[in-house]
Amino acid sequence: MTIIVTSNAERKMLSEAGYADPAINYYLEKKYMGYIENADQVSENVGSCGDTMKIYLKIDDQKIIRDARYEITGCAGAISAAMAAVDLVKGKTIDEALKINDGDVFKILENIPEKKHHCIQLAVKTMHKGIFDFKNKIPS
DSSP: OOOOOOOOHHHHHHHHHHOOOOHHHHHOOOBBBBBOOOOEEEEEEEESSOOOEEEEEEOTTTOOOEEEEEEEEEHHHHHHHHHHHHHHTSSSBHHHTTOOOHHHHHHHHHHOGGGHHHHHHHHHHHHHHHHHHOOOOOOO
């Protein structure tokens, strides 16, 4: 377990920029950052702002997402959105996970700056891309 010590100044700065506490916590904790060795699917997506996300999915025989991780080169909005997206899809079937949308992620984050809303779209699109890529490589 990694413990990240953050200063109150960083939390204050994010709050003043328009991030709600849940979004700040996702950013600071980064609990789904990294990769999954022997992932069932690895997919990558680049956002309009240049942020890059790579998603790793571990999916069982019943097509349930058992784990997901992101590697991200991006801002606090991208990281918090991706971390929230994982919380939404873990334990769900791939078809249920495809129903997750930008609004679902926004509800969990509660608020991020308006100019960062595209980060939520990127996190969801990357998740969906990973699932579609997985579905396209397995027999029906």
